[in-house]
Amino acid sequence: MKVAIIGLGYRLGYLGHVFDQMDPDFRITGYYDPAPAGLATLTEHGIDPGTVWDSPEALVKAGGYDLLMIGSPNHLHLDHIRLGLEAGNKIFSEKPIVSSIAQTYQLAKLIAEHGPDRLLVGLVLRYAPLYRDLIAARDDGLLGKIVSVEAAEHIYPYHGAFFMRDWRRYEKWSGSFMLEKCCHDLDLYNGLIGARPERVASFGGRKTFVPENDPRHDGVNDLSLFHRKPTGWNGSDRVFDGDGDIIDYQVAIVEYANGVGLNFHTNLNAPDQFRRFAVFGTRGQAEGDFIRAQFKVTDVLSEAVSIDKTYQATALSQHYGADETMAAEVVAHVMHAGPLPVSPLDALEAGILALSMDDARRSRQVVDLRPIWDRYDAALTKRGAVA
CATH class of the missing domain: 3.40.50.720 (NAD(P)-binding Rossmann-like Domain)
Structure with a gap:
């Protein structure tokens, strides 16, 4: 290709x-x-x-x-x-x-x-083996009717500092941190739940990457941790006193059109990062963590574990085995019209949710997405x- x-x-x-x-x-x-x-x-x-x-x-x-x-x-x-x-x-x-x-x-x-x-x-992440197993568990009826979802994406401090230094630090270029980084996750849960989000509330801001938390105030002058990940276009060396306007933590709650509730949490200063979910259904519970590479499904009535799986990391992939799968399937699609698991409409809908979370955070009000969906x-x- x-x-x-x-x-x-x-x-x-x-x-x-x-x-x-x-x-x-x-x-x-x-x-x-x-x-x-x-x-x-x-x-x-x-x-x-x-x-x-x-x-x-x-x-x-x-x-x-x-x-x-x-x-x-x-x-x-x-x-x-x-x-x-x-x-x-x-x-x-x-x-x-x-x-x-x-x-x-x-x-x-x-x-x-x-x-x-x-x-x-x-x-x-639509191509990640763990996510595909989650969708299969849903489709096989192991969860029953999904009722609520708890999810999070937290990143290492060096990665958070990268966002404070990179062009992504400005919402005028990135859209927002929730959009830039977490649209992956929101897309996954939109796809899992199978309905559009209708109402959103959210709170967050910046509490970690602020001048008062600069380690040099405590005599720590080695800031190499916060510069481990290089920046590209329009990068900056400023971590705790930068001029960006993105958040470094945010929480949100979402109600979907089919009544499912989601809460989502992100933080840019997690020394033991994780990217996990818990899905609660009428017949079963699914738990997974992309970073820890674990997936488990437990039955409600018997309390038996029907799936307990650990995934092996690959040297090539930055996203839990998903990058090489995506590359192979994109090539197959372009050259031979093979199927793909995600569409531009999915991407737009995840973006609408992310941006509505930011509107709710700024306004401190519940945002009704239905007028947005009508215009869309x-x-x-x-x-x-x-x-």
């Missing part, structure tokens, strides 16, 4: 390596990026990045590829997706595919015009596309 890249950041540099491992015919024809942080990863693995273009338009006009891959900063995704759709390309966009509710409506109109089938999304659905129709 031949690809062209707009936005050769760390993620697409790494995915270039993964795709190269999964597809013997993989080749990059060229890229556009004024600050290609991911170039070193390609070079390290002997992958030719192809022609360097001076604009996205020039790269797309040159053609000669099967898939246009977009890894630019979030606020630019919409423009780059539009460019590819109007050129007739098949497109893979990293998540989140848009950075605001307004952009959500605009992309919905583009999908109404061009259809959803030419836009693929990098919601990689109108945009997805041909009438909405031309309005």
Whole structure:
């Protein structure tokens, strides 16, 4: 498979390596990026990045590829997706595919015009073996009717510090931390629950990465922990006194249209990080942790454990065995029309939930999503596309 890249950041540099491992015919024809942080990863693995273009338009006009891959900063995704759709390309966009509710409506109109089938999304956790086992347990009736879900994604302090230093520290570019980082998780639980979220309340802010918590106040001058993960475009060295506006902790509660309740918690300062869930149904309970690589299902009546599984890590994957599966299935889809487990509409719906959580956090009010869904659905129709 031949690809062209707009936005050769760390993620697409790494995915270039993964795709190269999964597809013997993989080749990059060229890229556009004024600050290609991911170039070193390609070079390290002997992958030719192809022609360097001076604009996205020039790269797309040159053609000669099967898939246009977009890894630019979030606020630019919409423009780059539009460019590819109007050129007739098949497109893979990293998540989140848009950075605001307004952009959500605009992309919905583009999908109404061009259809959803030419836009693929990098919601990689849909490909994780643990998640696929969770969905199978649901479909096999082991859980009964889902009643409520408890979920969390917490990250190491060095990773949290990365967000405080990277371009993602500004909501104008990232959308928000909840959107940028946690849209993966929200998409998983939207897919599990099988309904749209209707009402959201949320609270959060920044309490860790603030000046008073700078370790130097306590005589600790070695801050290498907080600089372990390098930044790319528009990065900063400031961790505790930075100028970003993202949160470093947030909690949210969600009610879905089918009555299921979800609570979600994220924190950027977890020295023993985890990414886990507990799903409570009328017939069973499912617990899992992507980082600890464990999954268990327990029956309500017998209290017997029907599934107790541990997953083996792979050297290639950054996402619990999901990256290489995604690469293989994307190649199969592009070259042979194989199926995919996630769509751009799933990505937009996860984004709406994330952004609504942030609206609720800012306003300290319960946000009713139904007016958003009404406008979104109108945009997805041909009438909405031309309005």
